Amino acid sequence: MSTTVSAYAAPTPKAPLEPTTITRRTVGEHDVLIEIKYAGICHSDIHQAREEWGDGIFPMVPGHEIAGVVTETGPGVTRHAVGDRVGVGCFVDSCRSCAHCKGGREQYCTQGVGTYNAVGRDGEPTYGGYSTHVVVDENYVLRIPDALPLDVAAPLLCAGITLYSPLRRWNAGPGTQVAIVGMGGLGHMGVKIAHAMGAEVTVLSHSLRKRDDGLRFGADHFRATGDPATFTELAGSFDLIVNTVSANLELNAYLGLLTAEGTLVNVGAPENPVPVAMFSLIQGGKSLAGSMIGGIAETQEMLDFCAAHGIGAEIETIPVDRINEAYKRVVDSDVRYRFVIDTSTFAR
Incomplete structure (x- = not known):
């Protein structure tokens, strides 16, 4: 039978989030019921709750960085068992038959179903991790290794894979020079992961304010983009630059x-x-690319990599009644480096 659970939702676009209840579907043949322990706050949650990326589905329960424990499984489930430590990322379903799905790149499926602000195969809206429980098909649930605490693992389900995927795809490793532009919720994960991969890592940040943190996370160099000399002195230096900044930069x-x-x-x-002069690409045969999250297999690979290298997000844990305050601080860049909601603070 379906279950009513506590949640925090934006009732309308741009409205403050408020406590509510939502209904989770009955656990099906291949579903798992997860008791959510921690849910990360991603800037994309704010964009969607405020309809800055287009029309949304309201009331909206954001959250696609979910870490918790399996409390029930459907009769056909083989991947997970009650008591398993698991995570859910940015999508909870896909068509499973297109070339992308068959190739383990479900994130590109044109029929993919987002963890929230989407419509599932049952025609019902999906609700995210700002809640106490979620029901998800076993094929879209990740195993969180025992070496990773659940609170620092939660942001890996979005921020971690968002940086791991391009670093892996473009072969960051020994002998490569990698720059990470911006050192916020995404960028600090890029520094940690690129360092663990063996690359020589430079942080390019507007100022030197976070220099000590960057070096502590594994950066070899930290340069201020607010200093024009940076662009002169580092010209032609990097094999790979990963830009994590959502502001318009002079690319x-x-x-x-x-x-x-x-x-x-x-x-x-x-x-x-963002305008780009073609000669900036043509001269030197350079490439300008985009990347998003990863598929299920790559996300699991990322979690295992982070566990093996002792990598977790730098977090500030908050109770649920501070979500709106956290949203303001994210917009103001006042967090080092990821907010994580402790769902034990929900009213039960």
């Missing part, structure tokens, strides 16, 4: 930092189009 200047045949990958999503 031509960053392309100038690439070595010949280097790649600038964007994982941030600016609100407005």
Whole structure:
């Protein structure tokens, strides 16, 4: 039978989030019921709750960085068992038959179902991790290794894979020069992961304010983009630059930092189009690319990699009644480096 659970939702676009209850579907043949322990706050939660990326489905329960424990399984479940430590990321279903799904790249499926602000196969809206429980098909649930505490693991389900995927795809590793642009919720994960992969890592941040943190996370160098000398002195230096910033940057200047045949990958999503001069790409045979999250297999690979290297997100844990305060602080860049909701603070 379906279950009513506590949640926090935006009742209308741009409205403060407020406590509510939602209905989770009956556990089906291949479903698992997860008691959510922690839910990360991603900036994309704010964008969607405020309809900054287009129309949303309201009331909206955000949250796609979910870590918890399995409390019930359907009769056909083979991947997970009661008591397992698990996670759920940015999507909870896909068509399973297209080339992307068959190739383990479910994140590109045109019929994919988001963890929230989407419509499931049953025609009902999906609700995210700002709640006490969630029901998810076993094929879209990740195993969280025992070496990873659940609270620092939660942001890996979005921030972690968002950085792991391009670093792996473009072969960050020993002998490569990698730059991470911005050191916020995404960027700090990029520094940790690129360092663990063996790359020489440079942080490119507007100022040197976070320099000590960057070096502690594994950066070899930390340079301020607010200093024009940075772009002169580092010209032609990097094999790979991963841009995590969602503001409009002068991409031509960053392309100038690439070595010949280097790649600038964007994982941030600016609100407005960004102009690029074609000669910034043509001269040197450089590439401008985009990347998002990863598929289920790659996300599991990322979690195992992070466990093996002792990598978790830097977090500030909050009770649920501070979600709106946290939203304001995220917008103001006043968090180091990811807020995580402790769901034990929900009223039961």
